[in-house]
Amino acid sequence: MNVGLQQFISNQLSIGGARFISIGGGSINDTYRIESSEFNFFCKSNSAKKFPGLFEKEKNGLEFLRNTCAIRVPGIVWCGTFDDKQILILEWIEQGLRTDAFWKKFGKELAALHSFDRDGPTINGFPENNFMGALPQDNTPSNNWVDCFVERRLKPQIALALYSR
Numbered sequence: 001m002n003v004g005l006q007q008f009i010s011n012q013l014s015i016g017g018a019r020f021i022s023i024g025g026g027s028i029n030d031t032y033r034i035e036s037s038e039f040n041f042f043c044k045s046n047s048a049k050k051f052p053g054l055f056e057k058e059k060n061g062l063e064f065l066r067n068t069c070a071i072r073v074p075g076i077v078w079c080g081t082f083d084d085k086q087i088l089i090l091e092w093i094e095q096g097l098r099t100d101a102f103w104k105k106f107g108k109e110l111a112a113l114h115s116f117d118r119d120g121p122t123i124n125g126f127p128e129n130n131f132m133g134a135l136p137q138d139n140t141p142s143n144n145w146v147d148c149f150v151e152r153r154l155k156p157q158i159a160l161a162l163y164s165r
Contacts, residue, residue: 012078013077027134030045032044041077042092044090046085048086051131054134059079062074071112076091077090077091123141124142125142
């Protein structure tokens, strides 16, 4: 990460002397652990021109998930842009041990998340479209999980695989 971007992020977080440590994180984002004397953060950045609004939509999704209280989701620290970069900074969560107890708890939380009731019967989808990685994701609400999964997740991916050769 260039020095100008590091300084900008440090100013947004009101921290000095932070270390930016590059970590693995996918095909479209540059990812960093930001270490300061008081806190650690997770930082993602990518091209605001190639993926406009991606992190704003991710922020909205994370806030929604956090508000369900069904599963632990990192807190949003800051989301915005600098020059041609969009940036999302999240609370750093240390990796836990993947024990049998972890997987049982995770399974229960995931099931609770997907049975979350928003003022009536469970609705599959989300109030806005967003992204699956770099790919646009249609989140048009549906009352039927299977239809939603097939029409909004599987078919678009199959079409991309078949027609992007």
